[in-house]
Amino acid sequence: MKPGANLKLPDKMIDVTEGCLVPVRMKFTNEWHMGEVISIKNSENGDNLYYVHFIDFNKRLDEWVTKDRMNLEKIHLPTREEAALKLQEMPISPDDRITTTEVEEVQRNNNSLNNTLNNTLNNNLNNNLNNNLNITISNNLSNNLNNNLNNNLNNSINNSINNSINNSINCPPISPVNKFVLGPKKGRGRKRKLPSFTSQSENPDHSPNLWAGGSGAVVAPRTNGSLSSHNPDDILTRIRNIDLIEIGQHRIKPWYFSPYPQRLTSLPCIYLCEYCLKYVKSRTCLIRHFTKCKLRHPPGNEIYRKGTISFFEIDGRSNRIYAQNLCLLAKCFLDHKTLYYDTDPFLFYIMTETDDRGCHIVGYFSKEKVSSEDYNVACILTLPPYQRKGYGKIMIEFSYELSKFEGKTGSPEKPLSDLGLLSYRSYWAETILELIINLKTPEGSIRPQISINEISEMTSIKKEDVISTLQFLNMINYYKGEYIITLSKEVIASFERISKKRRLRIDPGCLHWTPRDWTKRGKW
The missing domain is CATH 2.30.30.140 (SH3 type barrels.)
Incomplete structure (x- = not known):
């Protein structure tokens, strides 16, 4: 060789x-x-x-x-550097954290040590002064002068030595900021990340980890209502933990991690009731549950029905258990959103398909009762067995129909998933093109006229989404000192081809719903 x-x-x-x-x-x-x-x-x-x-x-x-x-x-x-960094960033288990009681005990020990040192040094200093400082003065000076001299010497020497002792020997007291920092203990043979000396109030994005570290125990997911993206580097949530889910007549393979109880995630399949979404460990338990469950449709109010399609409005506070079960199911197929248990601030709109057995869940979308940024959708999901059938676009259209009833413009909460972005972009393009193509030319004008604000008001699509869609379709052009909307033959042909395939539409006359002002309700 x-x-x-x-x-x-x-x-x-x-x-x-x-x-x-x-x-x-x-x-x-x-x-x-x-x-x-x-x-x-x-x-x-x-x-x-x-x-x-x-x-x-x-x-x-x-x-x-x-x-x-x-x-x-x-x-x-x-590389070794990456491995060392990964080891340092290992989450700290609850057993390795110092409690507040331990911190207070250390502070008390420091204070008692300081007092003991000061008392001992002061006593030794006074003894040395009394034994060694023999000042010889003449006999004709009075005893008062002798006493004053000794007192002045004692005070000056005591002050100077005490100051140097306090500066060099005293242990610094624990500051109020550090008092409540729960950092790692020393040692235990593992490298740890250096403790942070900032309080939780200075770190608004702080949230408990889902992974408990070396012990292997799983900490309960956070229970706040935040819909922000979770940390993509979280070890636990990067691994799909469920093999199969059976709901109704469908067996579905989940896409992502979902925080179902650990006793169920180790099983080959989790069984769900398709009406109340209760999860059980076996088909035998599911059959037993059917004898007790009287639901044949989602709980809540049916606010829309046309043909076999219905929509039910679910209050996250009034039907908390159902909403939590729905979020656990949705998390199997949604990666960007995290909403598990705090469902009170949200409304859920369940889309169902009806047959002689009952109303079967097709998908859902949720929205905040009070949204400061005019979001009309927080999460939206079509279950995999019903995808590529136009149901996602129906739910998007229904969400904007609710915004029209409220007299507002709306937009979905960002970030959108890859499939969600495709669905929304397709709906925005079809809706805006349908409006522009069907515009009538006013008398005395060569071409129809419409502004971005008018498109937004007529469709309830937020102005930013209208502009981004027109730019995506290359329909905004600069001509003779102003921006104009242009329609090419390719865009018109594409719209006509897609319109022929779209059979399902929302009929506003079948929507029986009255908007509520949730801002006037204290706790929803």
Whole structure:
């Protein structure tokens, strides 16, 4: 063998660790794409399974793979710096945190130590002064002068020495900011992230971790009503924890992590009642539940019905259990939003398809009762068995129909998922084009006229969304010192082709709903 030739190691000798980048063959396309190894577990036959996230692909394509689907010749192992940084950023378990009681005990010990040191040094100083400072003066001076001299010497020396003692020996007291910081304890053989010396009030984005660290225990998800994006680097939420969900006549493979109870996530399938969304561990338990569950439609008020399509309005406070179960189901298919238990500030609109057995859930969208930014949708989801049938666009149209009843313009809460962005962009384009194409030319004018604000008012689509849609369609052009909206033949042909396929529409005459002013209600 020539010097410097590369040695090809057997696959069994290559140790695949978490954080590795390696080409992986995808399941359906059989194409090779770079993937990141997120987690490793043992299979039933003793082989390792690797949870891989494909770079530049959505997380719903992540999967457990075996080593034979990896090209180990092109593996990139994580560097030592990355491994050390990952170790330092490991979450701290509750057992490793210092409690407030321990902090107060340390402060009391510091204070008692300071008092003991000061008393001891002062006593020694006075004894030395009395024993060693023998000042000889003449006999004719009075005893009062002698006493005054000794007192002055004692006071001046005591003050100077006490100041130096306090500056060099005293332990600094714990400041009010540091008093409530729960930092890590020392040692225990693991590297830890340095404790932060800022209070929680200075860090508004602080939220409890979902992972408890080395103990392996799962901490309950946060219970606030925030819909902001979660941390993409969270180890727990990056791994899909449920294999299958059975609801009604459908078995669905979830796309993302959902915080169902851990006793259920270890099972091969979770069974849901399609009417109340209660989750159980087996089909036997589900059959037993059906004998007790009297619901055949979602709880709440039916505010729309046309044909087999119905919409039910659910108050997150009045029907809290149903709303929480709905959020757990939705989290299996929504990655960007986090809403688990605090459902009181939200309204939920459930879309159902009706047959002789009852009303079966197709999808839903939620909205805040009071939105400072005029959001008319917080989360929106069409269940996978009903996707690509036009139901998503129906729910979007229904949300804007509610905004028209309220006399407002609305917009979905950002960020939108990839599928959500496609659905909204398609709805905005069709609605705006339908309005512009059907405009009538006023008398004495060559072409019809309309402004951005008028489009927004007539469709209830927010002005920013109207502008972004027109720019996406290349319909805004600068002509003779002003901006004009232009329609090309390709855009018109595309609109006519899509309009023929769209069969389901919302009929405003079938909507029986009165808007409520939630700002006048104290606690909704």
